[in-house]
Amino acid sequence: MLCAxxxxxxxxxxxxxxxxxxxxxxxxxAYTEVxxxxxxxxxxxxxxxxxxNGPGQLGKRVEAPYRETTxxxxxxxxxxxxxxxPKRFDLDRAPELKALxxxxxxxxxxxxxxxxxxxxxxxxxxxxNWTLTLLPRAADSGSHLRALVVAxxxxxPRCFTLQQADGDSSTMLLGALSxxxxxxxxxxxxxxxxxxxx
Amino acid sequence: MTNARRYALxxxxxxxxxxxxxxxxxxxxxxxxxxxxxxxxTNAEQKLLLDAIGEGPASRLLLxxxxxxxxxxxxxxxxxxxxxxxxxxxxxxxxxxxGDLAALDPALLPYRYVLSPTLDEHAFDAATLRDELQxxxxxxxxxxxxxxxxxxxxxxxxxxxxxxQRWLPRRxxxxxxxxWFSPHDEALLLVQxxxxxxxxxxxxxxxxxxxxxxxxxxDGGSAQLSISGPGYIGVQVGAQTRRxxxxxxxxxxxxFIVLLxxxxxxxGVLALVALPxxxxxxxxxxxxxxxxxxMHGITLAFGFTLLGVAQEYPLRVFSHRRVGTDARTSVRxxxxxxxxxxxxxxxxxLAFLVSGVAGLQQLAVFTISGLLVAGAATRWLLPALLSAxxxxxxxxxxxxxxxxxxxxxxxxxxxxxxxxxxxxxxxQMAPAPLWQNxxxxxxxxxxxxxxxxxxxxxALGAPDVRYLLVIEAPSADGVLAAAERITPQVDxxxxxxxxxxxxxxxxxxxxxxxxxxxxxxxxxxxALVAALDTAxxxxxxLPGLFTPFLDDVEAARRLPVLTPEQFAGSPFGARLQxxxxxxxxxxxxxxxxxxxxxxxxxxxxxxxDAHLLDLKAASEELVAAYRTRILVALGAxxxxxxxxxxxxxxxxxxxxxxxxxMSLATxxxxxxxxxxxxxxxxxxxxxxxxxxxxxxxxxxFFERPVADAAEARRTLHATLVCxxxxxxxxxxxxxxxxxxxxxIGLTVALGVLFHFFLSIQMARPRQDS
Numbered sequence: 001m002l003c004a005x006x007x008x009x010x011x012x013x014x015x016x017x018x019x020x021x022x023x024x025x026x027x028x029x030a031y032t033e034v035x036x037x038x039x040x041x042x043x044x045x046x047x048x049x050x051x052x053n054g055p056g057q058l059g060k061r062v063e064a065p066y067r068e069t070t071x072x073x074x075x076x077x078x079x080x081x082x083x084x085x086p087k088r089f090d091l092d093r094a095p096e097l098k099a100l101x102x103x104x105x106x107x108x109x110x111x112x113x114x115x116x117x118x119x120x121x122x123x124x125x126x127x128x129n130w131t132l133t134l135l136p137r138a139a140d141s142g143s144h145l146r147a148l149v150v151a152x153x154x155x156x157p158r159c160f161t162l163q164q165a166d167g168d169s170s171t172m173l174l175g176a177l178s179x180x181x182x183x184x185x186x187x188x189x190x191x192x193x194x195x196x197x198x
Numbered sequence: 199m200t201n202a203r204r205y206a207l208x209x210x211x212x213x214x215x216x217x218x219x220x221x222x223x224x225x226x227x228x229x230x231x232x233x234x235x236x237x238x239x240t241n242a243e244q245k246l247l248l249d250a251i252g253e254g255p256a257s258r259l260l261l262x263x264x265x266x267x268x269x270x271x272x273x274x275x276x277x278x279x280x281x282x283x284x285x286x287x288x289x290x291x292x293x294x295x296x297g298d299l300a301a302l303d304p305a306l307l308p309y310r311y312v313l314s315p316t317l318d319e320h321a322f323d324a325a326t327l328r329d330e331l332q333x334x335x336x337x338x339x340x341x342x343x344x345x346x347x348x349x350x351x352x353x354x355x356x357x358x359x360x361x362x363q364r365w366l367p368r369r370x371x372x373x374x375x376x377x378w379f380s381p382h383d384e385a386l387l388l389v390q391x392x393x394x395x396x397x398x399x400x401x402x403x404x405x406x407x408x409x410x411x412x413x414x415x416x417d418g419g420s421a422q423l424s425i426s427g428p429g430y431i432g433v434q435v436g437a438q439t440r441r442x443x444x445x446x447x448x449x450x451x452x453x454f455i456v457l458l459x460x461x462x463x464x465x466g467v468l469a470l471v472a473l474p475x476x477x478x479x480x481x482x483x484x485x486x487x488x489x490x491x492x493m494h495g496i497t498l499a500f501g502f503t504l505l506g507v508a509q510e511y512p513l514r515v516f517s518h519r520r521v522g523t524d525a526r527t528s529v530r531x532x533x534x535x536x537x538x539x540x541x542x543x544x545x546x547x548l549a550f551l552v553s554g555v556a557g558l559q560q561l562a563v564f565t566i567s568g569l570l571v572a573g574a575a576t577r578w579l580l581p582a583l584l585s586a587x588x589x590x591x592x593x594x595x596x597x598x599x600x601x602x603x604x605x606x607x608x609x610x611x612x613x614x615x616x617x618x619x620x621x622x623x624x625x626q627m628a629p630a631p632l633w634q635n636x637x638x639x640x641x642x643x644x645x646x647x648x649x650x651x652x653x654x655x656x657a658l659g660a661p662d663v664r665y666l667l668v669i670e671a672p673s674a675d676g677v678l679a680a681a682e683r684i685t686p687q688v689d690x691x692x693x694x695x696x697x698x699x700x701x702x703x704x705x706x707x708x709x710x711x712x713x714x715x716x717x718x719x720x721x722x723x724x725a726l727v728a729a730l731d732t733a734x735x736x737x738x739x740l741p742g743l744f745t746p747f748l749d750d751v752e753a754a755r756r757l758p759v760l761t762p763e764q765f766a767g768s769p770f771g772a773r774l775q776x777x778x779x780x781x782x783x784x785x786x787x788x789x790x791x792x793x794x795x796x797x798x799x800x801x802x803x804x805x806x807d808a809h810l811l812d813l814k815a816a817s818e819e820l821v822a823a824y825r826t827r828i829l830v831a832l833g834a835x836x837x838x839x840x841x842x843x844x845x846x847x848x849x850x851x852x853x854x855x856x857x858x859x860m861s862l863a864t865x866x867x868x869x870x871x872x873x874x875x876x877x878x879x880x881x882x883x884x885x886x887x888x889x890x891x892x893x894x895x896x897x898x899f900f901e902r903p904v905a906d907a908a909e910a911r912r913t914l915h916a917t918l919v920c921x922x923x924x925x926x927x928x929x930x931x932x933x934x935x936x937x938x939x940x941x942i943g944l945t946v947a948l949g950v951l952f953h954f955f956l957s958i959q960m961a962r963p964r965q966d967s
Contacts, residue, residue: 039347081333
């Protein structure tokens with residue numbers, strides 16, 4: 001599966017950019033996540049902290065509006081909520097999280113080759129802003145995840161957006177942008193505009 | 199008769215035997231089911247045990263590990279193998295950690311509200327629903343969102359997942375890439391065969407099907423599949439025992455051939471010597487096929503062992519041929535003694551027929567018909583085929599020297615009594631327990647196999663094969679209700695770490711009463727709508743989203759009680775079916791235990807319909823009971839043998855001269871084994887019986903008054919060939935590392951030695967008397 005599709009050449013600008021995005025481990029950043037779920041009348045807005053501890057290891061802490069800690073290590077996910085026993089499940093059962101993890105690990109590791117293995121890349125630059133769209137190569141992991149969009153400016157990634165096949169999506173606003181006032185009502189387009197702000 | 203005609207007849211005999219063997223091999227069913235070998239159960243515990251031995255769910259588990267390849271590939275193989283095996287009729291349950299979300303048959307989905315224990319403690323009121331819905335909102339914000347989104351409208355309280363969790367082994371291995379993994383990067387699977395765990399043939403078929411399925415996978419060759427479990431170990435040990443026995447019998451046969459060539463200086467005897475025994479064995483098998491239809495493998499092995507005495511018949515004929523007398527006359531001269539030995543042995547084995555144990559009756563039918571046919575073949579067929587040219591063994595000078603030495607040996611009358619005292623003293627000092635009741639101890643698995651089994655069993659949290667919790671009730675539903683009643687006790691054991699898990703049938707299907715109680719707790723439609731509306735007011739869920747939930751609850755209220763038969767179609771239906779057994783108008787529930795740490799702490803309250811069955815202890819009791827019957831049968835056989843010998847001689851003194859050395863030699867062999875620290879098993883008893891049968895021949899022939907020294911030499915020659923061949927074949931078995939082969943080999947070899955020397959001492963007529 002891994003080597004079935006020969007990776008197509010990525011745009012050289014993308015490769016150059018990814019190399020610049022590399023961060024030392026551990027990396028940690030505040031985030032605001034906006035989730036558009038078709039079962040809900042309005043999007044979920046969550047705030048917290050992302051901790052990247054090296055390839056395959058990610059911690060995601062929700063601090064508001066409730067507290068929840070997700071840790072990923074060795075292919076297993078553990079979700080802990082206050083006063084409830086932790087839930088554990090396999091990373092494969094949460095493709096969204098897996099995509100995020102793979103994308104994150106490769107981006108923070110400056111590893112364009114790994115990204116090319118799993119995704120085809122589209123790179124759009126509008127200096128200093130840029131958008132890197134990652135489309136999953138493998139059909140099975142693409143069943144839920146349609147695209148992973150990273151938006152940034154200069155060497156800073158600002159937004160991580162996961163687009164699901166069923167039309168749902170979620171965007172994580174990272175670093176300084178996590179403090180930004182969200183457009184009201186927050187729509188996918190409005191959030192995208194926030195990420196593309198000069 | 200011309201030589202050509204003789205050869206043709208010998209060839210014809212061989213061909214006839216081959217044809218018989220071919221026909222019989224297709225007719226007779228050799229059963230590996232231990233129940234056919236055991237005596238009929240005498241109490242409830244034993245009845246249950248016999249069922250459990252065949253049906254016990256834990257003993258039917260095969261533990262699989264796929265390794266030696268990258269984890270991602272191993273995980274894919276685990277999934278493909280599980281898919282392949284789920285459609286294979288050899289297996290009724292295949293678990294690999296994946297696919298647990300589809301635990302309930304979609305057609306049965308509304309039943310989740312009566313299957314899940316949620317309603318025992320909670321009601322579907324506004325408060326509960328509000329709490330649940332708030333958690334669901336958080337779930338949608340969590341990494342689990344994608345797994346749950348499709349499920350929520352129909353199942354906002356996630357009963358489906360609760361059931362999936364409830365139905366998974368409590369101490370399941372870690373999941374990686376969606377399947378179970380061991381700490382050593384192997385994918386783990388748990389497979390339950392349809393065949394009983396102690397039916398080696400059926401297990402072998404299931405294992406072959408498993409290996410074929412794995413080899414047929416696209417990537418199957420690139421990884422290593424390792425199998426363990428009781429059935430697999432049974433098959434491996436059986437194959438190892440067979441290989442070893444075959445290897446030793448090849449050596450034994452080669453040695454026997456050399457011995458025959460040395461003894462008779464003729465190649466012709468080689469073509470003839472096996473014919474009576476083979477004819478007898480085939481006749482025995484045919485009699486079993488005719489009378490019983492099937493036979494247990496152990497009974498067959500015992501039968502062949504006991505029939506070993508027939509190998510002496512042709513040897514006696516060969517040794518006793520005399521120059522100037524044709525073969526028929528020679529045979530006629532030794533025939534009265536052979537006939538006496540055969541008839542008295544047959545009369546003795548009649549005792550087995552009335553033992554009431556199917557295995558012993560089969561043994562008697564096999565041995566009696568085998569001995570009669572082998573004897574008849576020796577008497578009426580063999581002489582016609584003997585070559586006219588032969589060498590009279592009495593002409594050997596070394597034989598005369600040996601005879602003189604033996605005649606010169608002092609025969610003090612006190613010696614047998616001293617030996618008797620010695621034997622009794624040895625028996626008193628014996629260090630080991632008298633009996634070995636654990637049949638498995640005779641065919642032990644290699645430490646490596648057992649270690650691997652223990653490792654996989656622990657990693658998989660698979661049930662213990664030794665203990666079984668048995669619930670008895672008048673109906674299947676009664677079993678489920680009784681299982682629910684003992685659940686609090688079971689929870690206490692688990693909390694006290696006496697056991698890791700007890701898999702009760704009520705885990706899969708609650709009793710009808712519990713189902714109805716849960717149904718009555720489901721709110722009416724209007725009340726549920728109101729409660730849901732109140733709960734929804736505090737959330738952002740879309741209005742009308744939970745209509746499928748409302749419909750399912752309403753459907754669940756009106757459902758008829760789910761029966762085990764209806765549940766059978768569900769993925770866990772087969773699992774439940776294997777735990778519920780109808781027997782003699784009542785029902786049994788078999789609950790497996792995993793990780794038993796303290797069996798003594800697992801005590802059921804008095805008056806409960808369940809009890810803990812220790813399969814090892816119970817089967818040892820059963821073996822002990824079987825052995826008692828064999829001992830009684832052997833005792834009766836001995837009495838019958840003595841009576842028939844005495845009756846034939848019509849002379850107590852002569853009968854004593856034959857029976858005394860035979861009895862003392864048997865006792866001595868027994869005492870030496872005991873003094874050597876050996877605990878006796880059924881195999882030892884059968885071996886002692888064979889040795890006694892051989893000893894009867896030695897004593898009979900030595901006791902026979904002879905006309906001249908030449909005839910005495912022939913008797914000595916025949917007996918030496920017989921003793922030599924028995925020592926060769928069984929002495930080789932005694933060198934085996936496998937306890938079962940060593941038990942038979944050592945016992946027969948020892949017995950033969952004692953019988954030979956005591957016959958010389960005690961059976962031969964004294965010159966002075």
